[in-house]
Every structure is written in structure tokens, then in C-alpha cells.
Amino acid sequence: MKAVILAAGVGSRLGRPFPKTLSILPTGETILGRQIRLFREAGMREIIVVVGFKKTLIMEQHPNVFFRYNPVFYITNTCKSLLCGLEDLDDDVLWVNGDVIFDPGVIQGIMAAKHNVVAVNCQKCGEEEVKYRTDESGNITAISKTTENGEGEAVGMNKVLAAHVPALVRGLERCEDLDYFERALEFMIRDKVQFKPLDISEHRCIEVDFPEDWHAAQQMFAG
Template sequence: MRAVILAAGVGSRLGRPFPKALSILPTGETIMGRQIRLFREAGIREVVVVVGFKKTLIMEQHPNAYYRYNPVYYITNTSKSLLCAIEDLDDDVLWVNGDVVFDPGVIAGVIDADHNVIAVDRKKCGDEEVKYRTNGSGTIIAISKTIENGEGEAVGVNKVLAAHVPALVRSLELCEDQDYFERGLEYMIRDKVAFRPLDISEHRCIEVDFPEDWQEAQQMFAG
């Protein structure tokens, strides 16, 4: 299994002069440093980081990872960054947004699943969160920010089995430059590739988009 961290974006909503993934948690680790450590502790040896904005800062601070560069990070979104990372892979792929802070139990649950996974938090969501909806058998049938009456938030931690990586590559190639990778998952779902939600609500997990998210993350992961 390969782990991919998507960290190419500018992260302008947080208003930092450096990538969000380098934000330092109260424990002294950066968000990315924590992600890499938890992947390694879970047995994933190869961690690929997709960089763009101020890439040298990330690479110098975390030299113990493999890197892919998205040279058009400033006009593309996570769909194209993920494509950079997986277009030549033939292994199971677990990927996360570079601004997600999570407990080790989140990663353990995703790794242990024997199917394609979208980790979810079953909570009431606002307009900004990516939401999802399932059918009667528990398979995800929709995922996007625009879903009404969603069942919860897709938290930005996902896994695709090796057999479905080519389908993910094709779907990401269909995405527009500014699409999030969830649009690629939508295409796969429409093509009858099954994804199941993994409820991680009992674990700590937060995506840092805004200053208030960062304040909550600092409180949540204070020690």
C-alpha cells in the first residue's frame, strides 16, 4: 500500500505565508509530520507527498518522504494533484489532504478495510464540507459539497484498491482543473465502482480550512 499526501495548494483561506501542512500542532509536530509518522507506524513505508506552493519548505522540513511536483498547482485543484501521484501506481492507495489532522485509529480502520473506502464523520455539515449519501445497502451513491440532506462529512481520508486505481486515474483525467478529487470519485461511482463509508466519528479528525478550524485542531490535539 502507498500513502499519498496532497499538499500542493496555497491554502489562502488560512492566511499563512507557508503551506498549511507545515502548521505546528501543540505537540511540536507539523500536520504533515504527524501524518507521515502515523502512516509509518501503521506499516506504510512509502509515503508520497504532492507539492507545489513553496515546495522547498516542505521538502527540506520533511526529507524522509517521496515527492511529486504539480507544476500547475496555482491553477489546478486536488483532482490533478492526486493524478500526479497515482498515474503510474499499481498498488492500493490511501490518500489524505495535507491539512487533515487525525487519530491513528482513523488510518487503522482505512487500512484494515478490504474494499474501497471513504472515511466519514456522521455529523451535521455546513456548506463548505464535502458531504455524502448512501443507498439501502450502505454503498455511497453521491459525494460532493452540494448534496442536500447529506448523511455526514467525507473527511478527506480515502482508499482505493489496486484493481481500481486505473479507473481512478481515468476519472481524475476527466476532471476539470479546478475540481476537487471528489469529482473523480463521483465519476467512478457513476461507473458502478463501489465505495463504502467508514464511520470514524469516535475518533478525533479535523480538516483545517479556516482559522477557526486551526483553533479547534489545536485544542483537539493539545496532547
């Protein structure tokens, strides 16, 4: 299994002059540094970081991983960064947004699953969060920010089995430049590729989009 971290974005909503994945947690680690460490501890041998905005800062601070460059990061969204990250991969892939802070138990649960996985937090979520809905068999039928009657939040960590990587690539190629990668999952679901939610609510996990998220993250991961 390989890990792909999406860290190409500008992060304009947080308003930092550097990539927000380099924001330093109270423990002294950057968000990205923590992600890389936890993936290594979980046994990930190949970690790919997709960079764009001020890529040199990330590459200099974390030289112990592989990098892929999204040259149009400023006019594309996570769908195209993930497409860059998947190039030539033929293994199971666990991918995560570069601004998600999480406990190691989240990785362990995703890696242990025998199927395609979307990590979810089964709590009430707002307009900005990516929401999901399932059918009677527990398979995801819808996943987007605009999903109605959502059952919880998709937290930005997912896994696709090697056999379905080509379908994910095709879905990402179909996406518009400003789509989130979840749009590709919806294409796959329509083509009968199944994803199941993995409830990680018992673990700490937060995605940092706004200053209030960063404040909450500092308190949540203070030690």
C-alpha cells in the same frame, strides 16, 4: 499499500505565508510531520507527498518521503494533485489531504477495510464540507459539497484498491482543473465502482481550512 498526501495548495483561506501543512501543532509536530509519522507507525513503507506552493520548505523539513510536483498547483485543485500522486502506482492507495489532522485509529480502520473506502464523520455539517449519501446497500451514491440530504462529512481520507486505481486515474483525467478529487469518485460510482463509507466519528479528526478550524485543531490535539 501506499500513502499519498496532497500538500500542493496555497491554503489562502488560512492566510499563512507558508504551506499550511507545515503549521505546528501544540505537540511540536507539523501537520505533515504527524501524518508521516502515523503512516510509518501503521506500516506504510512508501509515502508520496504531492507538493506545489513553496515546495522547497516541505521537502527540506520532511526529506524522508517521496515527492511528486504539481507544476500547475496555482490553477488546479485536489483532483490534479491526486493525479500527479497516482502516477505509476499499482498498489492499494490511501490518500489524504495535507491539512487533515487525525488519530491513528482512522488509518487502522481504513487499512483494515477490504473495499474502497471514504472516511466519514456522521455529524451535521455545513455548506463548506464535502457531504455524502448512500443507498440501501450502504454504497455511496453521491459525494460533493453540494450533495443534498447528506448523511455526514467526508473528511478527506480515502482508499482505493489496486484494481480500481486505473478507474480513479481516468476519473481524475475527466475532472475540470478546479474540481476536488471527489468529482472523480462520482465518475467512478456512475461506472459501477463501489465505495463504502467508514464512520470514524469515535476518533479525533479535523480538516483545517479556516482560522477557526486551526483554533479548534490546536485544542483538539493539545496533547
